[in-house]
Every structure is written in C-alpha cells, then in structure tokens.
Amino acid sequence: MIIYTYPVRTAFTDRDLEMISPQMAIKPLEFTQSPIQLPFYFFLQFFQLLWYLPKTTQYLCFFGGYHSVLPVWFGKVFGKKCIIEAGGTDCINMPKIGYGNFRKKWLRKATVYSFKNCSLIIPVAQALVKQEYKFDQSISPKQGLLNLIPDLKTPIQIIPNGFDTDFWKNLNLSRPKFTFLSVATGTSNPARARVKGYDLIEDLAKSHPEWSFTLAGDPNYKSINQNVTILGKQSPSELLALYNSHQFYLQLSTSEGFPNSLGEAMACGCIPIGSAVGAIPEIIGDPRLLLTQKNIHELNELIDSLSNLDLKSLQKNCTLIIHQNYSYAKRKQQLIKVLVE
Structure with a gap:
C-alpha cells in the first residue's frame, strides 16, 4: 500500500488519487498548513505511519515540506521507497513576495532534509529543478532545487501534469472579444x-x-x-x-x-x-x-x-x-x- 501525504487537498491530489487508485492500493493522509497545529499533526502523522507500517510498500509526498519529513524518515529507517512530487513553492525562495519554502528557517530545513533523503524527486517542470529567473527584477535569479540545494544528489525525473481532454474541450460557444x-x-x-x-x-x-x-x-x-x-x-x-x-x-x-x-x-x-x-x-x-x-x-x-x-x-x-x-x-x-x- 502507498501512503500518500500532502499539506492540503487540491485538484492535483485528487487527480493523483484518481490515477493511482485503480492500479495500486493507496492511502491518503492529509497534513496541515497551520503553524499552530504543526506539533499535533507531527504527533498524529507519526502514529498513523506506525499504524500502517506493516502494510506500507512505499511513500508518496505531494510537495516537500513539514508533511514529508516523517515519511522520508520512515522510508530510510524501514527500507521503503519515498517519492516526492515537487510542484512549486517547495523549489522557490522569494521572500520579497512572501513565497517559497526556502524563505522560512524551519520550513527550509524540513524541505532540504526531505529532498536530500527521499528516493526520487518527480517535479512537474524542468524550471523547478534549476532556472535563471528574470521576470521580476526585484527577485533573486537563482531558483529551483539545484540552485537552492547545490549538493542535492537525489535522482530527479520530470513528470508534467496531464489533462483529461475528453472533459476539458472547446465546446465552440460564443466568446465575446476581449x-x-x-x-x-x-x-x-x-x-x-x-x-x-x-x-x-x-x-x-x-x-x-x-x-x-x-x-x-x-x-x-x-x-x-x-x-x-x-x-x-x-x-x-x-x-x-x-x-x-x-x-x-x-x-x-x-x-x-x-x-x-x-x-x-x-x-x-x-x-x-x-x-x-x-x-x-x-x-x-x-x-x-x-x-x-x-x-x-x-x-x-x-x-x-x-x-x-x-x-x-x-x-x-x-x-x-x-x-x-x-x-x-x-x-x-x-x-x-x-x-x-
């Protein structure tokens, strides 16, 4: 069984579950984005991971962060694969606009530990691996995992998002100009x-x-x-x-x-x-x-x-x-x- 952890449920996490669940057993475990609730959720997640450990074959984390620390640790200690889907904020440091895991001391430490010690990183875009950012001149150009964690050795494989084009399609309706x-x-x-x-x-x-x-x-x-x-x-x-x-x-x-x-x-x-x-x-x-x-x-x-x-x-x-x-x-x-x- 795959243990799937994420900080908050989104359309992305729903789609992952939709893709994986017909093929493999998967158990979603939601974490939290609230700093106040972090101690409780670390405690809760530890015992959840311990409870499911006998049935667990691997861990899958949506983004790197606080919620991925324990799955990565369990993976290392018990010899189970742990994959992190890098998606955006976990690969960015933009304190000027209040964005990115790397702008906060403890969140940065949790993110770096997770990416360095997981089995595989699967970003949705090459730009999250390494990019020379130029869009906003007030922001540092050095973005992406390899710029922010220069000694990162974990294997990386790009897997872009995918869309159900049977549903998302042009219905050829009237579109007012502008x-x-x-x-x-x-x-x-x-x-x-x-x-x-x-x-x-x-x-x-x-x-x-x-x-x-x-x-x-x-x-x-x-x-x-x-x-x-x-x-x-x-x-x-x-x-x-x-x-x-x-x-x-x-x-x-x-x-x-x-x-x-x-x-x-x-x-x-x-x-x-x-x-x-x-x-x-x-x-x-x-x-x-x-x-x-x-x-x-x-x-x-x-x-x-x-x-x-x-x-x-x-x-x-x-x-x-x-x-x-x-x-x-x-x-x-x-x-x-x-x-x-």
Whole structure:
C-alpha cells in the first residue's frame, strides 16, 4: 500500500488519487498548513505511519515540506521507497513576495532534509529543478532545487501534469472579444494575489475599462475595478463553462510550477497570455503570448500585438499542444511506472 501525504487537498491530489487508485492500493493522509497545529499533526502523522507500517510498500509526498519529513524518515529507517512530487513553492525562495519554502528557517530545513533523503524527486517542470529567473527584477535569479540545494544528489525525473481532454474541450460557444479569465484560490491574501499576478491583472483592467475580466477561485478577493467580476470556487462543470465563454486566459504569475488551470483553459480553446516563469513558456509554446518582464506597458503592447495575428489558428494550436504533450494518459503512465519500479 502507498501512503500518500500532502499539506492540503487540491485538484492535483485528487487527480493523483484518481490515477493511482485503480492500479495500486493507496492511502491518503492529509497534513496541515497551520503553524499552530504543526506539533499535533507531527504527533498524529507519526502514529498513523506506525499504524500502517506493516502494510506500507512505499511513500508518496505531494510537495516537500513539514508533511514529508516523517515519511522520508520512515522510508530510510524501514527500507521503503519515498517519492516526492515537487510542484512549486517547495523549489522557490522569494521572500520579497512572501513565497517559497526556502524563505522560512524551519520550513527550509524540513524541505532540504526531505529532498536530500527521499528516493526520487518527480517535479512537474524542468524550471523547478534549476532556472535563471528574470521576470521580476526585484527577485533573486537563482531558483529551483539545484540552485537552492547545490549538493542535492537525489535522482530527479520530470513528470508534467496531464489533462483529461475528453472533459476539458472547446465546446465552440460564443466568446465575446476581449474577455479575460484567471483562476486561482486564496487570492484574498495579498501575498498570494501577487504570486498569481493579480496586481498586473488589476493594472490591465484599470487601463482598459472597456474590457471584461473574471477572477474565479476566491469569493473574498476584492477588486477596485468595476470591469472585474469575482467568483468563488468553481466546480469542474462551472469551470468548463467559464473557459468556453472567455477569449483569453491570463496566467501572469510571479512564480509558478505547472499551473493546472492554464492547461485546462488552453484545452478548452482559451488563448493564453502568460508570464515567462516556471513551466508556463513550455506549456504555451508560442513566445508571442509570453510576458518576459513584469511590466504593465509590455503587457499592453503584447495584447495590442495580438490584433495582427490569426487568433483562430492560435486557439487551435494552443489546444493541440495540450492534447499532444500533456494528456491525462501520459502522466498516469509515467506516474505508475515510477511507483512500480
């Protein structure tokens, strides 16, 4: 049986369980993101791991952090494989915007211990392994595991996210021109909003009151612009409708691993406009749709330049990229393979 630990349940963890559970027995154990509750959860997790130990064949951790320390330790002590799925914040150090495991002393220690002592690291993007970050000039360019842990020797294998393109698809509905969508949770926290690029989106909305913007995922987020609509957490069917009723999808994150909603939006026919961080350039594939510097003037110029392009062809190409490179079946096959080896 696989013990699967994660700090909080997300669409990513649900998808992992959906992929693995038909093939192998897996037991999810949720941890916590609350600093106050950490001592209790370490105590609880220790006895959970001890209880399931006789049936445990290996450990799988979603991200590195506090929740991965004990599974890694149990793996080393009892000779069981422990794999960590690196996804974003666990490979980043950006104290300027309050983001990344490596900006906090004890979280950094837990993360470094986990990555150094696990059996295998499977990041969702090459940029999380090593990158020269250039998007925001106020942030250190040295990001990624090999920059932050120079003596890291643990094997690394990239396994990108995958999308169910039988569900996430273009329904060929009407898309009003200059309608922009972005999806992210937790953006009522100002630091989280900046990480997700909402400061740039607000500047864009302010400079173009004739355009329409939808920000979905956090009902408590507040916008000062009247052309911005705020929606709460959406069900998959509601997201499908949103993706199919907007012309553009904005992924202007200051930092990112492999954004789930970007892939879904592209599969549904949204034309993406993304920041050149993390896996976003790989996913989008077209440099004409990438913002290389965090600058509102460059963003306006990028969008203005799209009027000279064949948007229908762009839309088709972006959808094709997800179908060909980031299929659900491809990730499932790669994930199962590393678990059975």
